[in-house]
Amino acid sequence: MKYLIPALFFALFGCKSVEQINKQNVENAITKNALQLLEDKRFHSVSIAVLKNGESTIKHFGELTIGKSNKPNDSTLYELASVTKTFTGYIAAKAVLDKKINLEDDIRIYLDESYPNFEFQGEPIRIKHLITHTSGFPNFPPKSENKESFFEGLKLIKIETKPGEKYFYSNTAPELTAYILEKVYQKPYEELVTEFILKPNNMNQTKFSLNKNDKTILVKGYNDKNELMPNFDRTLWGGIAGLHSTTTDLVKYMKLHLDKSNPIVNESHKKIFKEGSDFWEAYHWYIIEDDNKLIYRHHGGIYGMQNWFVIYPKQNIGISILTNTSFNETGEILEKVVDNLYLDINVN
Template identity: 55%
Template sequence: MIRNIQKTILLGFVTFLIISCNGNKSFKKNNPEKIVEHFATDFLDDDRIHSVSIAIYNKGKEATYHFGEQNPNKKNPPTDTTLYELASVTKTFTGTMAAKAVLDGKISLDDDIRTYLPEAYPNFEYDGEIITIKDLLTHTGGFPNFPPTDESKKAFWTGLHEVEISSKPGTEFHYSNTAPEITAYILEKTYGVPYQKLIHQYILEPNKMTNTKFVLNTNDQNLLIQGYNGEKEPQAHYQNNLWGGISGIHSNTKDLIKYIKYHLNDSIPEVRESHKNFFKTQYDFDIGYHWNIVEIENEVCYRHHGGIWGMQNWFMIFPESNIGIAVLSNASFEGTVLSKGIDDKLEELALNIIKRIK
């Protein structure tokens, strides 16, 4: 009797495993839409999050998805025309433009950055060791996260005289929102073209990213999604008074697929150059031309996170698999001991989808 009961339980368990495995296999491999819907719905279970937009390029197939509502209780989901602030993902545009400048002979990675600056900065060294272009791109120049002043370009340069470099350049990674603005200025000076126009001329226009902009017109403003904090309070949009090397680009899901395709095309010289690996950080990633470079399931991933008041997004490409993804949300809140912040939740969302559609 006991043996028969045990046999029944065992057969039931095996049957459950077979059904589960078969269902999971179908879920993983055969229905990308179902995969995205499943994990997006799970992501939106957090009532601090209102919506999420997802752009995927998968071996020649393009898809965009939108869930939730732009404004709480308004039943107005985002669409392909909805604009998001990309925040620090803007740095990948700066890095790509810097890669082109290197190939064009406008700058050299080993140049002393003071060669290009509008004033003398004897403080931009450490024990006689100079700060190079490469140090700017890898956040290893010793610059503070935020500049002493950013109210205007003039104030920016004045404030930089206060900066003290406390470590040998090129040896320690310290994330900086100061260095990329210096890079943007150097690019502007060497080409003789305003930085934002350079991005338009060499990246946006060739890739027909017509809805990706620094400056928004009246119609664009109406398409810009409102951001919220964890208490569902509307947040002000970011205003960059400098060049825009750190943040300031707005885009939508359709244009982000174009940006994914651009960076998956390794035959483009500046793309190939921009994916070079320069420095191993003390964290779980390496860094090159502002790309954070990680290995995920034995494959190299180039990625960057962008976060600003009321907005969060991740951008990731996997060249070996010819896959890329962008996930964006109009909510922003930090994690606690008991719960993840939205940046972690978005990263998890992107990776859960990628791992099941590859």
């Protein structure tokens, strides 16, 4: 009987190593979930990257242009949209460790003009409120045509709740965070992203500004009516969106955030604001934790594409899923795909 299991193993798998079998299981799980997603005809393509125990698996499906059968590949550039905020969070975490900023700082000490409106009943907006969507700032800046008008618009904001007490998603706050980081480091924000994140992690395909060749491989996405949508036109610093990346670079970004020896990573994952029994906001990361799981995640949605980027530190797993479709339910649908994919690969 003791020889039965090895004999059965080799009968089924031949001379394949355990690593090869695990990789095949991950590939099968990706294929299964991707094809199920594409059964919904509102979706046209999907790229999925999985990092499990240091081994990466990337697969692409569908077509980038309806009717062209041109499926994405490892060089395809996607807009990361709000997943860009996690880059802002990482640099903010570094700034805290570098003692350039403090989470308890009143943000007005970093601004050139006076903003008496940046408080509620004497409680000022602090750095920690900017990075956890608890500042009371509106979702979109009152003015965003350029950086000068951005600051003009800030004067129009009225804070109606005590900062730090209520979560309200804000695209205004991360842009102001990016400006503050630019000011304390005395370098353009785009340069900070490159210096602190992209270069150290060899993320050579991730960038804000695109050259002529980059634009030919940038995804042009659709809405649910199969109408071609425009790409995002960045007019501010890029704290909320504007980064473009590939699946291969996102695997490198997974490796960064799975590195428990990195103090900046650990700081960026620190729980700052609790919402509900098992949900926290960190440095632009959403953290879900209970007795059975720990998840760091962020969603990104723009006019013609959406993505989820998820880290499971206890299982040493990262998942990125990107599609060239964007409509109201896309994020929820992709979230379910990620959850199902995680269950499929974690049992192997």
